[in-house]
Amino acid sequence: MRSFPPARHIPDNTGHESVAETAKEWLRDCKYRHTSCKRTNEERLEDWHASRLIEVGTSDRPQRLALRHGSDDTLEGPYAALSYCGGENPQFLRLTTTNIEELRQEIPWQSLPTSFQDGIITCRRLGIPYIWIDSLCILQAGDGSESDWQFHVPQEMANIYSNCELNIAIAISENPDQEAFRSRNPDYLQDCYTWTDSHELPLDPPPSSEPKPSFCM
Numbered sequence: 001m002r003s004f005p006p007a008r009h010i011p012d013n014t015g016h017e018s019v020a021e022t023a024k025e026w027l028r029d030c031k032y033r034h035t036s037c038k039r040t041n042e043e044r045l046e047d048w049h050a051s052r053l054i055e056v057g058t059s060d061r062p063q064r065l066a067l068r069h070g071s072d073d074t075l076e077g078p079y080a081a082l083s084y085c086g087g088e089n090p091q092f093l094r095l096t097t098t099n100i101e102e103l104r105q106e107i108p109w110q111s112l113p114t115s116f117q118d119g120i121i122t123c124r125r126l127g128i129p130y131i132w133i134d135s136l137c138i139l140q141a142g143d144g145s146e147s148d149w150q151f152h153v154p155q156e157m158a159n160i161y162s163n164c165e166l167n168i169a170i171a172i173s174e175n176p177d178q179e180a181f182r183s184r185n186p187d188y189l190q191d192c193y194t195w196t197d198s199h200e201l202p203l204d205p206p207p208s209s210e211p212k213p214s215f216c217m
């Protein structure tokens, strides 16, 4: 009687650190092992940075959140671009000409909607030190916001998405105030095994070929 292989350890929430570890491995495989992805990756300009980025640091070295100039020579390492649903009535923190200087000093963690916080947690765990979020990296209101949009829409956006290390898409949440992580039943994610005898050669000959008993007189 064979026994089933032991069940894999799968956390019951996608916000668990080991989920990010798995994602990190997938990202590494994608970059260095997948033939077609490798080609796309080689076309990516690794040193290119968007004109504004949010510095997040990494899990080992988390940084104070702040808006940074993409042209700043001290910027080191890749960035992720965040995609999310804005929702029907967006009320979350946005970049304006009024708060831009404050956000250059610090973006308070508590001022961010949950989805953005989860995106930042993911970046840190994956070792990606910067994140690009449209509402915080393109002026949304105030003087100069119109020309900032004009600058971003035709060319900058294409560069931002084609040169990012990763695009984190929070497709599950209707608006940024919802969490990006979800609870789940790990049993549904366990491997399935099907065993059948048809591939096995019988070790003993079938009963019909059993030698006939012989009689000695």
Ligand SMILES: [Zn+2]
Binding pocket: 029, 030, 031, 034, 037
């Ligand atoms: Zn790939």
